[in-house]
Amino acid sequence: MVRINSRQVEAFRAMMLTGSVTDAAKLMAVTQPAVSRLLRDFQALLKMELFERRGSGLAPTASATALYMEVERSFVGLERIAAAAEEIRGRRTGTLRIAALPALSNGYLPRLAGGFLKERPNLNLSFFGVISPLVIDWVLNNQCDIGFAEVPIAHSGLPSVRLPALPRVAVLPAGHRLAAKATLEPRDFEGEAFVSLSAGSTSRHLIDQAFNRDDVRRVLRVEANLSEIMCGMVSSGLGVAICDPFTAQEFEGRGVVVRRFLPRIDFEFAAVFPAQRSPSPVALDLVEVMQQALSELSGRPVGQN
Structure with missing residues (x-):
């Protein structure tokens, strides 16, 4: 199997994105001869014609178009990793997977989670309303990042945080x-x-x-x-x-x-987390927000929303 040079792949992608050697060179911050050499070596390495001369410029062949689809997948993946790292640092990233017992998932928790997401535009949510035994099972099997279940928790090995009872x-x-x-x-x-x-x-x-x-x-x-x-x-x-x-x-x-x-x-419940890893920072943030909201709710008279 050929060993591909990453700079050659980068030159190929820049050429496909810009359509010209000049613009590809600007994108890569190198000279035009450097881009031409990288493209020439890349074609020789793959034993494949990627560009053909048309007038004063180069046009991609059908092989180049097919290859570019694979190259772009790889680059998008790498860019996503870098973006994800930045989002993780800001606790705004990815998808938070929640399972919650029906008493919470029929209205209260979705409203709370909706406000939580508004402040984190790059965070997505997967929300599942299931009975407490299933919440525990899904968290145990790492299908969710956080679960909300009625206590007592059937599995003592799961990390948990008791929430204010109402x-x-x-x-x-x-x-x-x-x-x-x-x-x-x-x-x-x-x-x-x-x-x-x-x-x-x-x-x-x-x-x-x-x-x-x-x-x-x-x-x-x-x-x-x-x-x-x-x-x-x-x-x-x-x-x-x-x-x-x-x-x-x-x-x-x-x-x-x-x-x-x-x-x-009292109606008592807790947040539970997978045992195989530390709770995600964003999940802990949600628990903190919920603790504060429940504490405020506990001070209101019955029948007052």
Whole structure:
């Protein structure tokens, strides 16, 4: 296999880009004879005619056009590496891959991430809304740079950062009798048709525990694995529910009323990172922005966006 000189390739590319030896020389900051020699040696090395004389200039042959496509791919790759290095230094580069549980991905986190991207014009985003076990699986397999999952985290080996917890809230159909109260307690739900999260989940266990402590009997009408389904059922007037604050916010004003619930049942989640490498600086920046936003949100009254 022939050993190609990089300057010869650079001269060939400059010639293809500019269309003349004179302009190619200017592009390379060398003399015209130097470009001519590089092109001549390149053709001899490849045993291929790349340019043919037409009038006072040179025109590329079909072989040159085909070769240029490969050369340009290589040069674009090299230029992208240099640009990427600069962007990495400015924490603005590439694509940040996020997986997040549905409670966050149904509105709150996309809005936050959108503002985050506006300040980083060279950063792209791949965003996936999946249930917490899948978030952990994708991060474990290095399919995402950062994941947001409900705690406890099933895999203890993943680096994680706990985020500020917010209390779960009561969600009621618009016009429901309990909407007259600013704060609801378990005993208020005695005999109420109830829309619940699926059995076996951490959230379901915590919510059931609060009602069982006061020996409150609810009428369990529906079980759903997603809080969006639960809130959709509530909006139909079917029943009431206890929900994470993020999904409740998305449904408030869409046939759903949100009220404070006591005793406080925190909705807890964390940012998780692949174990095989250090978290990317831009992922850590996102976590910092989210921590600040959640801290501000925790100080607002329920029902105030």
